[in-house]
Amino acid sequence: MTAPTTTKIRVLIAKPGLDGHDRGAKVVARALRDGGCEVIYTGIRQTPEMIAEAALQEDVDVVGLSILSGAHLELFPRVIEEMKKRGLDDVLLFCGGIIPEDDTKALEALGFKAIFRPGTNTQDIVKFVYANAHAHPQN
Amino acid sequence: MERFLAGDRRALARIISRVEAEGDDGRDYLRTLFPHSGKSHIIGLTGGAGSGKSTLTAALTAEYRRRGKTVGIVAVDPSSPFTHGAILGDRIRMQEHALDPGVYVRSMAGRGALGGLAPTIDSVVAVMDAFGFDYVLIETVGAGQDEVEIAGTALTTVLVNIPGTGDDIQAMKAGILEIADVLVVNKADHPGADILVSQLRALLSLAPHGQRRPPIVKTTATKGEGLEQLAEAIEEHRDYLEQSGEMGKVRQAEARHQVLGIARQMLLERIRHSMPEPELEALVARVAARELDPLSAAEALTGAGRL
Numbered sequence: 001m002t003a004p005t006t007t008k009i010r011v012l013i014a015k016p017g018l019d020g021h022d023r024g025a026k027v028v029a030r031a032l033r034d035g036g037c038e039v040i041y042t043g044i045r046q047t048p049e050m051i052a053e054a055a056l057q058e059d060v061d062v063v064g065l066s067i068l069s070g071a072h073l074e075l076f077p078r079v080i081e082e083m084k085k086r087g088l089d090d091v092l093l094f095c096g097g098i099i100p101e102d103d104t105k106a107l108e109a110l111g112f113k114a115i116f117r118p119g120t121n122t123q124d125i126v127k128f129v130y131a132n133a134h135a136h137p138q139n
Numbered sequence: 140m141e142r143f144l145a146g147d148r149r150a151l152a153r154i155i156s157r158v159e160a161e162g163d164d165g166r167d168y169l170r171t172l173f174p175h176s177g178k179s180h181i182i183g184l185t186g187g188a189g190s191g192k193s194t195l196t197a198a199l200t201a202e203y204r205r206r207g208k209t210v211g212i213v214a215v216d217p218s219s220p221f222t223h224g225a226i227l228g229d230r231i232r233m234q235e236h237a238l239d240p241g242v243y244v245r246s247m248a249g250r251g252a253l254g255g256l257a258p259t260i261d262s263v264v265a266v267m268d269a270f271g272f273d274y275v276l277i278e279t280v281g282a283g284q285d286e287v288e289i290a291g292t293a294l295t296t297v298l299v300n301i302p303g304t305g306d307d308i309q310a311m312k313a314g315i316l317e318i319a320d321v322l323v324v325n326k327a328d329h330p331g332a333d334i335l336v337s338q339l340r341a342l343l344s345l346a347p348h349g350q351r352r353p354p355i356v357k358t359t360a361t362k363g364e365g366l367e368q369l370a371e372a373i374e375e376h377r378d379y380l381e382q383s384g385e386m387g388k389v390r391q392a393e394a395r396h397q398v399l400g401i402a403r404q405m406l407l408e409r410i411r412h413s414m415p416e417p418e419l420e421a422l423v424a425r426v427a428a429r430e431l432d433p434l435s436a437a438e439a440l441t442g443a444g445r446l
Contacts, residue, residue: 007162008248029226033219033224033225033226034219034222034224035222035224036222036223036224037224037225038218038224038246039225039226039227040227040228040230041227041231042230042231049237049238050234053237056148056149056152057244057245058227058230058245058246059156088149
């Protein structure tokens with residue numbers, strides 16, 4: 001007998017760095033919850049190591065990073081590096097916050113599949129996640 | 140699988156996901172791992188929403204780490220009954236352990252299970268146990284009066300109370316107080332903590348003679364106070380289980396609970412698949428229209444399953 005699987009998309013929403021403005025992150029977490037995802041929210045002031053370790057322990061399919069401090073080009077590469085160190089190379093990445101257009105290419109090169117700026121419709125984020133996340137296969 | 144047994148945390152994380160998904164591969168993993176389980180002490184922490192379960196879980200973990208023990212944590216938060224999505228926020232209170240290689244934290248969504256747990260909790264706990272943690276802590280969804288399921292999974296059940304949430308008749312009612320092996324009065328720095336302790340003590344004194352009376356421990360988890368005493372109370376309960384011969388009975392009862400739980404789930408699935416969805420909808424519609432009573436409909440459904 002083949003049992004039906006009940007895989008849900010698991011998303012980590014994390015805020016690296018020192019800015020304490022997490023309203024955006026909470027709005028996105030809530031929208032994804034309402035979209036049927038299981039969202040792990042870890043709060044503000046996360047180091048890159050903490051984010052990567054949470055992604056590993058929670059076995060998430062998607063990581064969304066939120067930042068408003070302007071330090072994204074400092075912090076995001078370190079998050080990616082810590083994730084790679086832990087073998088997390090098949091996780092869907094997106095980010096959001098105050099991120100200048102000029103930085104788009106650099107972030108895409110790091111592996112971010114989408115950047116959501118102020119004014120984004122949260123439904124677009126939910127659609128993006130469902131279109132791109134694959135609840136990942138077993139090892 | 141080899142990586143899991145060698146202590147690879149990524150393998151642990153992946154296997155938990157597969158077990159939680161309840162597919163064939165998850166079941167195969169569980170079959171292979173199960174013989175390695177049965178060594179961890181499984182502790183359930185339950186109590187009302189906002190009673191400080193997450194903070195207490197983190198503080199108790201810190202106490203175990205001071206004692207050189209490893210800890211696996213399963214933290215359950217509720218799923219939406221409408222969208223089935225969930226916000227899992229228990230890690231926020233556990234940041235101090237975020238990078239500790241001796242601690243592993245896993246958030247689980249309730250996925251509609253009753254009793255403040257998740258449908259696959261027993262299996263996920265068995266996986267953590269097999270991985271070799273000294274302690275596995277289960278933090279339930281905020282529980283009220285009747286969420287007693289945790290006692291069927293944990294060896295030691297800790298009930299977290301806080302001052303100012305009702306008179307002593309609340310605690311006298313049947314239900315959750317009866318499953319506590321250790322009682323905690325958290326937020327002990329708040330007014331009313333001592334009154335709550337004496338109310339609980341008075342209640343426990345009404346218990347029938349010869350019955351074990353759970354100890355009451357005062358904690359202020361945010362300040363790390365009372366945790367040593369809590370860890371001791373849990374050890375005392377564990378010693379009691381072993382010396383009184385209760386451990387065997389508890390394990391027998393839990394195995395029974397688990398087997399029947401899985402069997403119930405399997406039978407339900409089999410019944411559900413025995414009737415095509417449109418037929419089931421038509422049957423349910425007749426009940427909704429009051430043309431048929433729900434008992435007869437369920438009989439028709441299970442009869443069609445030919446169990």
